Amino acid sequence: MSDGEERACEGPDSMYVKLISSDDHEFIVKREHALVSGTIKAMLSGPGQFVENETNEIKFREIPSHVLSKVCEYFTYKAQHTNSSTEVPDFPVSPEITLELFIAANFLDC
Amino acid sequence: MYDVFLMIRRHKTTIFTDAKESTTVYDLKRIVEGILKRPPEEQRLYKDDVLLNDSQTLGNCGFTNQTARPQAPATVGLAFRLSDDSFEQLRMEPFSTPPELPDVMKPQDSGSTANEQAVQ
Numbered sequence: 001m002s003d004g005e006e007r008a009c010e011g012p013d014s015m016y017v018k019l020i021s022s023d024d025h026e027f028i029v030k031r032e033h034a035l036v037s038g039t040i041k042a043m044l045s046g047p048g049q050f051v052e053n054e055t056n057e058i059k060f061r062e063i064p065s066h067v068l069s070k071v072c073e074y075f076t077y078k079a080q081h082t083n084s085s086t087e088v089p090d091f092p093v094s095p096e097i098t099l100e101l102f103i104a105a106n107f108l109d110c
Numbered sequence: 111m112y113d114v115f116l117m118i119r120r121h122k123t124t125i126f127t128d129a130k131e132s133t134t135v136y137d138l139k140r141i142v143e144g145i146l147k148r149p150p151e152e153q154r155l156y157k158d159d160v161l162l163n164d165s166q167t168l169g170n171c172g173f174t175n176q177t178a179r180p181q182a183p184a185t186v187g188l189a190f191r192l193s194d195d196s197f198e199q200l201r202m203e204p205f206s207t208p209p210e211l212p213d214v215m216k217p218q219d220s221g222s223t224a225n226e227q228a229v230q
Contacts, residue, residue, distance in 0.1 A: 016125075016145055023206050028125040028145055064206040069117075072126045076115055076180040091181045095215055096208035 017044065018057040019072070025065035031056075033075035038109030063107075067100045071108065078110075112175035114168055118142060118155070119202040120188035128180075131169030135162045138186070148190055156187035156200050 017034050019027045035041045043058055060068060074091060081088045093101060118125040118138070125145055129138060139150035155162045157171050168178075178184035189200045 021206070024122055025203065025205065026123045028123065030127070033126070066205040066208055069124065069205055072124075073181050073183060076126055076128070076183065080113075080115075080180040089179070089181065094208075095217065096211050100208065 014056050016056070019068060020057060020059040021063055021065040021068040022061050023065050025068065027065075027068055027072050029072050029075055030079075033072075033079050036075045036078050036110050037071075039107060060104075063104045064100070067097055067104050070097060070101055071104055071110075074110070112169075114173045114175055114178035115180045115183040116168075116173065116178055116186050117183045118186045118188050120190070121201055122203045123188075126183065129168055131167060131174060133168050134164065135166050135168070135171065136164040138168065139164070142188065152191040154189045154191075154197050154200075156189070157184075158187075159200070162186075 015031055016028050017031050017040075019029065019034065019040075021027070031044070035044070040058060044056070063071070070093070077091055112131050113128050114131055114133075115128045116126075116138075118127065123146070125142065127141055129141070135155055136150055138155060139153045142153055142155075143149055150164070157173070162171050173184050173186075185202075187200045187202060189198050191197050
């Protein structure tokens with residue numbers, strides 16, 4: 001995962017990061033939301049080993065857009081409802097994507 | 111004031127962001143500007159196929175905390191100005207298609223929670 005292309009992007013303190021699916025859809029999410037994923041957190045804040053730390057872009061060669069979009073929705077959902085005292089609604093997952101979503105969640109550690 | 115959760119989409123780009131119902135369309139364009147580096151004058155935002163007015167609030171456009179939730183954000187279409195003073199057509203590339211469900215997984219009843227993802 002450390003062979004991402006060099007692209008012009010904001011510095012390491014940018015508010016947003018870009019997650020790229022296997023079919024080249026680009027998902028731009030708030031950095032703090034993406035850090036919900038342990039894997040992404042390590043890639044973005046690790047000591048210089050990952051080029052993603054510089055470009056703030058991560059290409060996921062095995063996660064297609066219909067799964068990565070759901071992952072992004074989960075980031076927002078988790079960030080919104082963590083430490084919330086209001087009733088937390090269910091996170092909807094349609095059966096067709098369940099298996100792929102599980103594999104992605106396992107890889108992303110979230 | 112309620113938060114609304116949005117996906118701003120153009121071609122193969124999707125921006126996940128949130129705003130207030132009182133945020134204006136123009137404010138949203140400024141957020142897009144910060145990310146995609148195009149000024150508001152070069153952006154058009156749409157709800158479905160309806161072009162949105164800069165001075166409207168998101169709430170007035172129909173983005174409410176009921177229709178724009180974190181786990182099911184509302185979609186805002188984005189189009190950029192082309193070099194010859196016209197705007198491109200609104201176009202959003204669809205996401206990939208999930209594989210078809212095997213027969214044994216096809217739902218027999220509704221409301222089953224067996225498919226909920228386990229969260230660590």
